[in-house]
Amino acid sequence: MSAHLFCFSAKGRALCDKIEKFLQEKGYEVTRQPSTDLAARTRECFQKGNLLIFVCACGIAVRAIAPLVRDKTEDPAVLVCDDCGNFVISLLSGHIGGANRAAVAVAEFLGATPVVTTATDRNGKFAVDEFAAMRGYLISDMKLARAVSSAILERDIPFFSDLPYRDALPQGLKASQGGEPLGIALSYREKAPFLKTLFLRPRVLTLGIGCRRGTSAEKIGRCVEEVFCAEGLNLSCIAKVASVDLKADERGLLEFCERQGLPTSFYTAAELSALHGNFTHSERVLRVTGTDNVCERAAVCGGEKLLVAKKIVDGVTVAVGLREEYVAF
Structure with missing residues (x-):
């Protein structure tokens, strides 16, 4: 700074x-x-x-x-x-x-x-843009954020979250499961819970990827988009991409990550195999990489839980891990 x-x-x-x-x-x-x-x-x-x-x-x-x-x-x-x-x-x-x-x-x-x-501060109300900035959440629509900041001065705004929170909601928010005309959703999913939804996008998803040698960045991108669309997940919530260390020099994968501005984590076959859990077993993957599953194991190797199990799209395997964290207000 x-x-x-x-x-x-x-x-x-x-x-x-x-x-x-x-x-x-x-x-x-x-x-x-x-x-x-x-x-x-x-x-x-x-x-x-x-x-x-x-x-x-x-x-x-x-x-x-x-x-x-x-x-x-x-x-x-x-x-x-x-x-x-x-x-x-x-x-x-x-x-x-x-x-x-x-x-x-x-x-x-x-x-x-x-x-x-600023009006929200002077009135002791929740400031959605400050909250998002402090925690690194993306704001889906700044025009709608201004509308929320104006409305919150007059009434409590419904708040929905995919992530758990221990603290009481701050002044100006009320817990909701959706359905109201206007609300805030802290969510990694595409489905809008309110008629007008201001999304706050947390970067809590780890993208586990496996691919054949020589797979292009374009193909990887299309496959990831297809999986996220099918699962109703938002691409901006990806925090990082993970794979086996054999892919650390995979040009297409590295280009995909660079274009998307995503950091990478590569794990050894031993690190991936040491994980406990129910993973999709593949003898072919085991012979080639030394571990029976790359994408699922890589997606959770940083401590995440498996959100989307292995999907195969045009030779690219994709899994999604979720980093569970409590929301702090």
Whole structure:
């Protein structure tokens, strides 16, 4: 994570010294920006940074970032502090960018007052975009997310989850199995439980794959899509791809993973064979790889449970494992 500090006075520089040390302790790479050529410096930092902090009048920061603001899903967090250290204002990207959380943390460190103006926070309601950003869930529809954030100020919104949760639901949500006009679904499945469903997509699926030598990335992609379509699963919920280590140099498989931006895990035949469970046995696979089943065993070798057993599509074997985790609010 990177943070960029801007200041324009001696008092501002002294305050930046404190903030810089605090952010470094939190794991940020911090740069101090010169006070000259503010527009160019802001543009550069806005494009590459996670957090921008201006120690100055709010108007200076607003004018500096105004031409650069694009979308709440892309903009970095921007804070403004007065040079006396009395207030820390969350100016931009409060939820997804984390400016609200950063403002509270910096203010607590300085003994200042955090200024957070987002409606859900001021009313003590659940903020769906912040929740998703903090946990790495994908939001299916930002327009619908805005509608949910508006509606939650007036009434509790139905919430459905494929994943278990121990905690009580936060203010603004009520548990539901579906059927209402509008609701939130934390789900790795395609089926929409509500008439208008805002999906939050958790990356909890492991794709176990076996294939013949020389299988193309295109064929693997088509086979995976066919299986996910048949099983009603969402492709964006794949966390990683797993296979036997004999496939660690399989060009088509590696190309498929690279195109999809998916990490890989390769296991030895001994590691796969050591797993206990009911797996589809194949003598041919055993002779070739040293283990009786590649896709199912690979799909659960990281501790997952088997969600979809072995499917064979055009010579490619596919299985899906589910990483069971509790939702934390």
